[in-house]
Amino acid sequence: MTKNEVLKSWIEEYSEPLLKKAFYLLSDKEEAQDLVQDVFVAAFSSYDSFEGKSQPLTWLMAILNRKTADFYRKKYKSEPQIRLDHFFDETGSWKKDDVLNDWNAEGKETELLDDHDFNKTLEDCIEELPPRWKILLKMYYLEEKKASEVSQEFEVSTTNLWKILQRSRMQLRECLEFNWFSKLS
Incomplete structure (x- = not known):
């Protein structure tokens, strides 16, 4: 078979x-389609370097991961300007105790994970995160990549990664407080 046929x-x-993986990582259909197109263009350009030591899909997924990292590096070079002063007062103490409400559902944690409505609310809260935070959160928690891998792939220091993940968790917690737990009472 010729290169074009392959x-x-x-x-x-x-x-x-x-496309499924790209959409999962970008949460935007058109961006995902563009990225997959870029993957095939890159595969065409570097086809001669494919040695067949892995499955073609594995090689293409690796290209997709690099293209995704490039996409976010280019689009979000600087840190998003998210203000967290609604969490803290001028001394650095928590402003609102309700952000730290005890979510102890008395053994119902697994029920929440099985609850379609809760999962939809959680997904919506994740989508509200700044794009750079969202991709790092997805890679670390949902893709279960190691911090060193995520840091290297997205060219952020491990310290910065931990800060972004912490801020993401705080934003998610506040979003869930407002959109899920406060509606239960």
Whole structure:
């Protein structure tokens, strides 16, 4: 088979899984489609370097991960300007104790994870995060990548990663407080 024939078959066979992964990482259909197109362009350009030591989909997914990292690096070079002063007073103490409400559901934690409405609320809260925070949170918690991998892939220091993850958790907690737990009472 020629290079063009091989790549055509890859496009037919692997577009869907690549698009699913890209959409998961970007949360935007058009951006995901553009990214997958970039993956195939890069695969075409570097086809001669594919040695066949891995499955084509594995190689294409690696290209997708690099393209995703490049996308976020280019789009979000600086830290998002998120103000957290609604959490803290001038001394650095918590302003509102309700952010720290005890969520102890008395053994119902697993029930929450099975609750479709809760999961939808959690997804909505994740989508409200700044894009750079969202991708780092997804990579670390949902993709279960190691901090060192995420830091290296997105060119952020590990210290900065931990700060972003902490801020993301605080934003998620406040969002869940407002959109889920406060509605239960």
